[in-house]
Amino acid sequence: MSLHNSPDKEYIALLEKYEPVRIVFGDGAFAQLGTELMLDRSASACFVFGGRSTAQKSGVYQDFINTISSFDLEAPSVSDIPPEPDTDDVRRIVEVLKDASPAAVIAVGGGSVMDAAKAAYLSWQTGMDVTELFGVDVASKKFPDRAFKRVFCIPTTSGTGSEVTPYANIVDREKGVKCLIMEKQIVPAVSFVEPAFTCSMPADLTATTALDAMVHSIESFLNTRTTGADPASDEWAQESVRLIRYALPKVLKDPDDLLSREMLSAAATLGGMCIATRPTSLPHLCSFSLYGRIAHGYAVAGFLPLFWRYYLKEEAVRAQTMRLAGIFPSAEKQSTPEDVVDAVEAFIRTCAKPLELNAELIEKIASDALANPMKLSSAPRPVPPDDAARIIRAVLSGESVP
Numbered sequence: 455m456s457l458h459n460s461p462d463k464e465y466i467a468l469l470e471k472y473e474p475v476r477i478v479f480g481d482g483a484f485a486q487l488g489t490e491l492m493l494d495r496s497a498s499a500c501f502v503f504g505g506r507s508t509a510q511k512s513g514v515y516q517d518f519i520n521t522i523s524s525f526d527l528e529a530p531s532v533s534d535i536p537p538e539p540d541t542d543d544v545r546r547i548v549e550v551l552k553d554a555s556p557a558a559v560i561a562v563g564g565g566s567v568m569d570a571a572k573a574a575y576l577s578w579q580t581g582m583d584v585t586e587l588f589g590v591d592v593a594s595k596k597f598p599d600r601a602f603k604r605v606f607c608i609p610t611t612s613g614t615g616s617e618v619t620p621y622a623n624i625v626d627r628e629k630g631v632k633c634l635i636m637e638k639q640i641v642p643a644v645s646f647v648e649p650a651f652t653c654s655m656p657a658d659l660t661a662t663t664a665l666d667a668m669v670h671s672i673e674s675f676l677n678t679r680t681t682g683a684d685p686a687s688d689e690w691a692q693e694s695v696r697l698i699r700y701a702l703p704k705v706l707k708d709p710d711d712l713l714s715r716e717m718l719s720a721a722a723t724l725g726g727m728c729i730a731t732r733p734t735s736l737p738h739l740c741s742f743s744l745y746g747r748i749a750h751g752y753a754v755a756g757f758l759p760l761f762w763r764y765y766l767k768e769e770a771v772r773a774q775t776m777r778l779a780g781i782f783p784s785a786e787k788q789s790t791p792e793d794v795v796d797a798v799e800a801f802i803r804t805c806a807k808p809l810e811l812n813a814e815l816i817e818k819i820a821s822d823a824l825a826n827p828m829k830l831s832s833a834p835r836p837v838p839p840d841d842a843a844r845i846i847r848a849v850l851s852g853e854s855v856p
């Protein structure tokens with residue numbers, strides 16, 4: 455692929471070939487929703503929306519709203535799902551589903567809306583409270599012979615990749631902590647990715663969501679210790695990283711550059727495909743401690759080079775790193791993995807808000823990380839849980855860990 459000169463659209467083939475989710479991608483994708491609902495005989499469909507989003511400023515989004523207004527849906531919509539949805543938000547959707555018994559649920563929004571709708575649809579069908587779904591494949595284990603209906607997604611940002619993942623992040627309101635549902639039964643059925651919806655995203659949101667997607671792809675790409683990953687995932691990750699490196703600076707200069715917006719949308723969905731098969735590691739783990747202090751994408755982008763250098767003691771990581779050489783321009787010839795990480799870090803500095811860590815915050819991150827020993831020991835270079843606090847403190851202080 456020669457993105458530096460004439461972008462081609464290999465990403466479309468990668469998205470269309472993806473089997474776990476049918477991805478309808480590109481200009482006019484949402485227009486196919488009506489056909490899909492008819493095929494599914496889903497005259498009663500429940501739409502789940504976020505609060506007032508930037509997508510609503512887009513004329514294409516208004517066309518979409520006009521289109522769905524013409525459907526005879528026979529079910530009420532749920533709106534105002536906030537960022538970082540909690541268990542009560544999910545239960546609010548479940549109540550509507552109980553009353554209306556719709557034949558389809560369609561999430562329209564960013565990752566928060568998609569996550570809440572995914573959790574609620576499974577909660578309603580299983581009769582399990584959302585808190586009982588926290589964990590790994592809980593519903594699949596409880597109902598091994600049942601296949602539950604899955605949501606349709608229409609993402610309006612380009613970052614989380616929730617439109618293709620088996621994950622839903624929900625804040626447990628009673629306990630005040632963010633919890634994860636990881637469940638194959640919530641992988642969306644069909645995702646309609648309409649890049650034009652993202653054109654009205656402001657620069658800051660564009661940058662942080664694109665960086666989140668880039669870090670998904672890189673963390674997944676480096677996570678070579680995961681077994682059973684889809685063999686195509688390396689290609690998805692490399693394509694996603696190339697697209698973001700090429701398109702993000704262009705969109706930050708010209709927010710209406712639709713081809714570059716399309717590339718960022720494709721990159722985000724590819725990033726979601728990557729983490730669905732091979733998950734993130736320590737940068738994402740540490741970002742949880744910074745919730746509410748800095749946008750998620752900036753947090754993970756700030757952590758990435760620090761942990762990547764820690765991972766470079768592993769030969770497998772060094773080899774993967776060299777496969778990204780040359781994607782990010784730099785004055786130096788990228789002949790070592792350390793040069794590649796430097797080039798990625800230089801790129802991140804051009805478009806991210808810096809991560810400002812102090813001693814108190816480093817302590818908090820180091821102690822929070824201990825709550826997730828599985829993520830520590832499955833990292834590309836494992837962190838022994840009994841030495842984790844010391845290692846994380848050293849990595850975050852920029853020290854090399856022998």
Ligand SMILES: [Fe+2]
Pocket residue numbers: 614666670738750754
């Ligand atoms: Fe993320």
